Amino acid sequence: MKIKQLSLFIENRTGALSEPCRILSEAGINIVTLCLADTQNFGIMRLIVKEWQKAEKLLSARDYAVKTTDVVAIEIDDRPGGLAKILMILEKSGLNVEYMYAFTSGKNGRAVLVFRFEKPDEAIKILSAKGINVLGEAHIFEK
């Protein structure tokens, strides 16, 4: 049920962001979602793509420092209170969230939350038990 996320080290300068996107687009790789964490000096670009092995290889070959991590994607209703409900469950279960980001998918009324947990397997167990829809690769890349 875990999803592979690619992270890239990005320098804080003009054009630093567009280059990896261009590399992926030239290879016909679609970015499902992207999140950028930035500091004064540098940024970390986090990407979810379907063909992650291919993308990793391409970016590594272009001298990017690439890291692959397991993240957990869950589906919630795209309406007020959807996120708050999930966060409450996480808080009560004592699961530690490293970071998270959200995106709405093309399908009507569906939002996807991406979580980076310290212990993803444990998190999946707890969330599933609470009836939360944890998305597998087959679902997240569905159009």
Next chain:
Amino acid sequence: MQTVNKQKAEVNPASAADFLPEDKLRELQLDRLEKIVLRSYERTVLYKKRMNGKGIHPGDLKSLDDIRHLPFTVKNDLRDTYPFGLFASPMSEIVRLHASSGTTGKPIVVAYTQEDLDVWTDSMVRTFAACGLHSGDIIQNAYGYGLFTGGLGAHYGAEKLGATVIPISGGNTDRQLMIMQDFGTTAFCSTPSYFTFMIERAAEMKIDIRKLHLRTGIFGAEPWTEEMRNHIEKASGIKAYDIYGLSEITGPGVGSECEKQDGLHIFEDYFYPEIIDPVTEKALPDGTEGELVLTTLCKQAMPMIRYRTRDITMIMPGKCKCGRNIRRIRKINRRSDDMLIIRGVNIFPSQIESAILAVEGILPHYQIVLTKEKGLDNIEVQVEITEKVFSDKVGAMEELQSKLVQALENVTSIRIGVRLVAHQTIKRSEGKAKRVIDLRNKN
């Protein structure tokens, strides 16, 4: 394999002078010093003028300690007398000229008679022998061939040793690696920074240097730290030896580490070492840090009397466990002229190298950038991020950055900004690495 081991255990006959009893060595040095000082006085205008100016005559030399009364020679003397003003032999006896790259102003020119070349070759044979090389080794020489002394100096020494030389010169890393694999290279000569680049390139090409025949690195021509040695030895599985030399004195072959890797033996029957206080110019005792001063005891075409090397080191007290009687200098990792003065604090690039390489997972790809902000000097150290140290968590990356800042502050006692930069953004060097980018006088 047995024959190789047997050869290794024997001392190369060329190294005999390394083991001369001390009294014999001093006797030989004094005899040679008297001759070379007289030759310089009689044949070189500058030396005669300087000695006369100090009221000294070559005949006044009674002991090796009397060398302290002789005037110094500095790099500018070679520039001021460019090109041939310090030659002590007629051109008909000079068989080779070399010159420095001369990044600032005129290059410096050095000359050799056939006898000088023989001495140079002999000292390189002793260098290779001290690093455990012998006939049967395949030496890939990546020092630049040409006006630079590194290439030809190592070349003739390797041939005389009886090893097989691959005169590949510097550059073209992919070809270097291909030949290293195909020819079964056992020893590699280059700058240490170039070899770190080779290690990196080998990994990209999926070549495991540890699985090749390579077992020895002969690294010189730039200062490097013990941390850099650890990195090289760990990443490539070879023994990395430091060698020392400078064109003004002969080229490579002035001194070398032995298998103990505990200081560099100076071939002092040819090159007489002293340590002085660079400010007061007074001679310092063994075990005290100062500037290395060298006198060539045999050089005919261009003797150097008390040449100030600008290299900061000390003569190590006590005997080396290898049994050599020639004295050792501590590994040189800084020069008095590469000292940076930032906000009134003296900083050497080698301190920065030691500090950042001590942080787990950091590779020796860094650069020191100096700028001026509102009239004040600003220093920034740029460190390349590798996949090994990269994390998807901002916190982990910031922790790495503050670890680096802390390590730098510990050695330099000032706060130095660290900028994490992307992999492969710092220029790799095929010769001497350029670590300091000084933009203070730009704009």
